[in-house]
Structure formats: structure tokens, C-alpha cells
Amino acid sequence: MISRRIVIVGAGFGGLACAKELAGTDADVTLIDRRNYHLFVPLLYQVATAALSPADIARPIRRIFGRYRNIHTVLGEVTAIDTAAKTIRVDDGHTFPYDVLVLATGSQYSYFGHPEWQRFAEGPRTLDEARRIRTRLLTAFERAEAADDAAERDRLMTIVIVGGGPTGVEMAGAVGELTRHALARDFRHIDPRRAHVLLIEAGPRLLPSFPKSLSDYAKQALERLGVTVMLSQPVQNIDAGGVMIGGKRVAAGTVVWGAGVQASNIGRLLKAELARGGQILVDTNLAVRGLSDVYALGDVALTPGDDGRPLPALAQVAKQQGEYLGRALAESNVPVTPFRFHNRGDTAVIGRNAAVFDFGRFQVKGYFAWLLWALIHVYLLVGFENRLGVVSHWVWNYLTYERGARLIMEESRGEQNS
Ligand SMILES: Cc1cc2nc3c(=O)[nH]c(=O)nc-3n(C[C@H](O)[C@H](O)[C@H](O)COP(=O)(O)OP(=O)(O)OC[C@H]3O[C@@H](n4cnc5c(N)ncnc54)[C@H](O)[C@@H]3O)c2cc1C
Structure with missing residues (x-):
């Protein structure tokens, strides 16, 4: 047969x-x-x-x-x-x-009819994109350290994240921690803790698919990390030097996209x-x-x-x-019974000790949600040989505030941040 x-x-x-x-x-x-x-x-x-x-x-x-x-x-x-x-x-x-x-x-990111923005504001959807964002971010701080001009230094130390859904919130929290902790002690001429991290959302609240109480919590937790959250502010333009919001220009060294997806x-x-x-x-x-x-x-x-x-x-x-x-x-059958989705909980992590979980009938936030997030992700990584590696990176990062993978990749350095 x-x-x-x-x-x-x-x-x-x-x-x-x-x-x-x-x-x-x-x-x-x-x-x-x-x-x-x-x-x-x-x-x-x-x-x-x-x-x-x-x-x-x-x-x-x-x-x-x-x-x-x-x-x-x-x-x-x-x-x-x-x-x-x-x-x-x-x-x-x-x-x-x-x-x-x-x-x-x-799926892939959608730029709402502006594919030309992608060049200046990539989103983390593939490993190459994630590596390029890392290179762009770290290169901006290297250039800021060497910059003589104060306005240029400020621009390079401004990071704009577009989109207040889970991707934008997670990126903003992680960038906030990177600048406040991991990079803080390693430069001589700049103070990375003074970096401006902006999270821009077109709608009236962050995490629009979550209950409002969790959106409010996420905003407060990000602000505690030093992130400036701008709501009801659609981005009007993005170019090599920054973004336009509400008719005003925000000069930025790094712009990260996390706004829309399309199939x-x-x-x-x-x-x-x-x-x-x-x-x-x-x-x-x-x-x-x-x-x-x-x-x-x-x-x-x-x-x-x-x-x-x-x-x-x-x-x-x-x-x-x-x-x-x-x-x-x-079973060699055409599926006849309809597919039923069982919601196991929707989550977003904001930073160390801060996350939100929406289980539909109840919600969890703060330290417990963060712990749950970490345990679930470790469980979901089952089958990844380096699961132990991920756990040890997380424990190390947690205890030392370090970020071990601060590598600037030469092949993607190119014309970054200019
Ligand atoms: C930054 C980010 C964070 C997210 N966080 C969460 C989260 O915390 N929880 C959650 O539930 N969801 C999350 N999501 C959403 C989740 O990642 C997606 O819903 C999920 O990956 C969709 O699975 P998929 O199998 O449809 O597609 P994917 O996992 O994207 O897989 C598609 C595969 O198809 C391949 N492919 C594409 N086109 C072709 C082609 N023409 N020929 C051959 N191969 C092709 C790709 O290489 C890829 O391997 C997140 C998404 C993003 C971008």
C-alpha cells in the first residue's frame, strides 16, 4: 500500500x-x-x-x-x-x-502601508533581525561614548520602541534594564542610565488584548524602570535619524518595531x-x-x-x-470535529519580578506572574538541548544584572544609527 x-x-x-x-x-x-x-x-x-x-x-x-x-x-x-x-x-x-x-x-511585521520604515525600525521576528537590533543598540552606545556633540550623544542614547502590545512592552522593559543595569558601569564618558527609552502606542492603553488593570500595571512597572510611555500617539514617519510623533520629531539612535503583524x-x-x-x-x-x-x-x-x-x-x-x-x-481522517482552542493564559513580561498573566477568569501580576512566566518558558523549551544553558543565563543575569551576549556583529554593523 x-x-x-x-x-x-x-x-x-x-x-x-x-x-x-x-x-x-x-x-x-x-x-x-x-x-x-x-x-x-x-x-x-x-x-x-x-x-x-x-x-x-x-x-x-x-x-x-x-x-x-x-x-x-x-x-x-x-x-x-x-x-x-x-x-x-x-x-x-x-x-x-x-x-x-x-x-x-x-507571520511577519506589517508597517501599515509604509514598507520603507522597515529599514530604520526592524522588529524581532527572525534571529537575523534580533541580532541586528542588538548590534544597532550596542553600537549606538559605543558611538555615544565617542561623540563630542551633546545633541548627537542624546540622539544616540534615545531608543524608541513602536507598539504597546506584548512585543513592545517586553522590548521596552528589557531595554530599560539593559541601560539601567548591564551597561551602567562600563562606559567612561556617558552614563547609560540616562538613556531615554520611549514606548509609543497609537491606542489609549498598553496591552490592548489584556484587561485594563493589567495594562495599567504594565505602564506603572515600565515607568518604574525609567521608560517613558506615550499613549494615543500614532507614529507619522520613521527615518534614519528618528521618528515623527504628533507633529514633533524625536531624534533617536535606535528604533524598534513591534506594532502590527500580517500573515x-x-x-x-x-x-x-x-x-x-x-x-x-x-x-x-x-x-x-x-x-x-x-x-x-x-x-x-x-x-x-x-x-x-x-x-x-x-x-x-x-x-x-x-x-x-x-x-x-x-488516523488518516479528514478532521471533522471543529478545532477548539483552550486558552492556557496570555502573558507579557515587563522586567525582573514584573509580569502579567491573563487566564480569562482571573489575572495574576507582579513577582508571582514573573516566576510563573519563567517556569512556563523553561517547560516550553523542553527538547532544546540548551535548556539548562538558558536557565543558567537567566539565573546569572538575575543575580548579577549582567547581559552575557553583548556582542556587536561586524556583518550587521554597516551603516547603523546614522
Ligand atoms: C516578538 C514576538 C513575541 C511573541 N511572544 C509570544 C508569547 O509570549 N506567547 C505566544 O503565545 N505567542 C507569542 N508570539 C506569537 C507567536 O510567536 C506566533 O503566534 C507563532 O510563532 C505562530 O506559529 P506558526 O507556526 O504559525 O508560525 P512560526 O512559528 O512563525 O513558523 C513559521 C515557519 O514557517 C517558515 N516559513 C515561512 N514562509 C515559508 C516559505 N515560503 N517556505 C518555507 N518555509 C517558510 C518560517 O521559516 C518558520 O519556521 C510572539 C511573536 C513575536 C514576533
Whole structure:
């Protein structure tokens, strides 16, 4: 009997969970990703702020599935999908036939119609971006140390973070700690504690998807760290020298983006209906509307929740969807029962001893939430060889206020901060 050929595109949270359910079954699985590693995206901001090294949060895909004969790993970017012939093509020209296709290609930052801003304000979505942000930040302080002009020194020591969702809040807290503690003692001519860290949000409060009490707590905790929080202030322009907000120019050495996300481009390769953010519209069983044997999950899909509203773009949604679909396909069934999302709690960490957790029926904030956040993330890193390394970095950082990964990478230094 010829086993079913299942092609999964994307080895992020959703694709990986789906492939794991199919590992060791009689399905013939091809897992394609443009990277050779699975990335633990929620900790990228810690790479961008020198708390962790890239290898701490990335795990080779081939290593994860090495012992399963039915999983074939392919390094390549999918560039064409032919749903009539049931084939997909990757960038090196290879074509793969499928009986079932699963799309789990995630999302990317959206610059609200201003793609030209990306050059000046990257967001932490890939390891390369996180490393470039780290380089930009650390280079700005090196240049400030050498600057003779006071206005230029001030500009270089101003860091603007755009977007008050979890990414922006986590970045702002981590940058606040970096400047107040880790960098504080190491310069001779500048005092990094006097750096200006600005968090700019277009809406009236931080963390808009959380209850208001947690938004207020996050704002206060950031202000205690020295971060200036600016609410109801949409960014009007970003260029090499800084940002425009409310008709005023803020000169900045580093601008970090954490404002909006849109689905990865793969939806455009399908002749299927897309939502405004580029997400592929799927039914409650994750089947792509209007196509047979094609499924989409995670950030790239727009899935209706129990209340009819789309499910949020979260790792826990992608992972649960991957498990659900993988289990159904392992039984060689088309999933018939609808996917149900079980909210395990939404979280954002603000800094040492400060985090928020929203479990829907109750909320937790402060030290306990921070401890819970750390324990859960250590648990979620199961399978990462260097989990012990991450824990030891965190304990060391906590005790010493240090940041061990303060490396400026030469290849991405280029024209930084100018
Ligand atoms: C900074 C940041 C912090 C976050 N923090 C949290 C958090 O604390 N908790 C939480 O629940 N969620 C968090 N999220 C959201 C979470 O990371 C995403 O919801 C999750 O990664 C989505 O999983 P996915 O499997 O859909 O996509 P991803 O995990 O992004 O994986 C997509 C994969 O597809 C691959 N790919 C893309 N296009 C192609 C192509 N054409 N060909 C081949 N491969 C391709 C990519 O290389 C990638 O490996 C955060 C996101 C960001 C950016």
C-alpha cells in the first residue's frame, strides 16, 4: 500500500506540532522550511537585548526528527503551489507531490502601508533581525561614548520602541534594564542610565488584548524602570535619524518595531480567499475554503473561535492546531470535529519580578506572574538541548544584572544609527 504523502510547509509552532503527531505513523511526511531550525519566537526579544544567544532559542529541525524514518526534512522556500496537479515547488526548483498539504508559514511585521520604515525600525521576528537590533543598540552606545556633540550623544542614547502590545512592552522593559543595569558601569564618558527609552502606542492603553488593570500595571512597572510611555500617539514617519510623533520629531539612535503583524505571503500562491491581513480563510476544521486536501493553521490562517471572532496570533493557538490536525491525519481522517482552542493564559513580561498573566477568569501580576512566566518558558523549551544553558543565563543575569551576549556583529554593523 502506498502511504499518504503529507507535505507540511513551516516548522514553527504549528507545523512542528503537526509533524510530531505524524512521526512514526505510516504517513510519508515532508517537512519544508526556509530555515534549518525551529525558532522559539517568544524569546527573540531576549536575543535582541543581549540576555540570550541565538543558539539558546533555536533547534535544528533535522535533529528533532532524526530518528523518524517517515519524516523527510527539506531546506527550501516554497515559491509555487499547484493545487490542481497537487504539487509544490521550492526555490531551488525541486517539486514535491502531495496528497495532503498543510500550510503553517506564520507571520511577519506589517508597517501599515509604509514598507520603507522597515529599514530604520526592524522588529524581532527572525534571529537575523534580533541580532541586528542588538548590534544597532550596542553600537549606538559605543558611538555615544565617542561623540563630542551633546545633541548627537542624546540622539544616540534615545531608543524608541513602536507598539504597546506584548512585543513592545517586553522590548521596552528589557531595554530599560539593559541601560539601567548591564551597561551602567562600563562606559567612561556617558552614563547609560540616562538613556531615554520611549514606548509609543497609537491606542489609549498598553496591552490592548489584556484587561485594563493589567495594562495599567504594565505602564506603572515600565515607568518604574525609567521608560517613558506615550499613549494615543500614532507614529507619522520613521527615518534614519528618528521618528515623527504628533507633529514633533524625536531624534533617536535606535528604533524598534513591534506594532502590527500580517500573515506570511504564502496565501498569495493559492487561489484561495484571503482576509485583509493576508491570512488564509479556513473552516473550523482548518480546511482552506474552496480547496480540497489543503489545510492552514497558526498565524497564516484566520480561524473562527467559539464566539465567531478570529483566534489570536499566538504560539499556543498554532501549537494546539498543529496537534489537532496531526492527530486527525495520523488516523488518516479528514478532521471533522471543529478545532477548539483552550486558552492556557496570555502573558507579557515587563522586567525582573514584573509580569502579567491573563487566564480569562482571573489575572495574576507582579513577582508571582514573573516566576510563573519563567517556569512556563523553561517547560516550553523542553527538547532544546540548551535548556539548562538558558536557565543558567537567566539565573546569572538575575543575580548579577549582567547581559552575557553583548556582542556587536561586524556583518550587521554597516551603516547603523546614522
Ligand atoms: C516578538 C514576538 C513575541 C511573541 N511572544 C509570544 C508569547 O509570549 N506567547 C505566544 O503565545 N505567542 C507569542 N508570539 C506569537 C507567536 O510567536 C506566533 O503566534 C507563532 O510563532 C505562530 O506559529 P506558526 O507556526 O504559525 O508560525 P512560526 O512559528 O512563525 O513558523 C513559521 C515557519 O514557517 C517558515 N516559513 C515561512 N514562509 C515559508 C516559505 N515560503 N517556505 C518555507 N518555509 C517558510 C518560517 O521559516 C518558520 O519556521 C510572539 C511573536 C513575536 C514576533
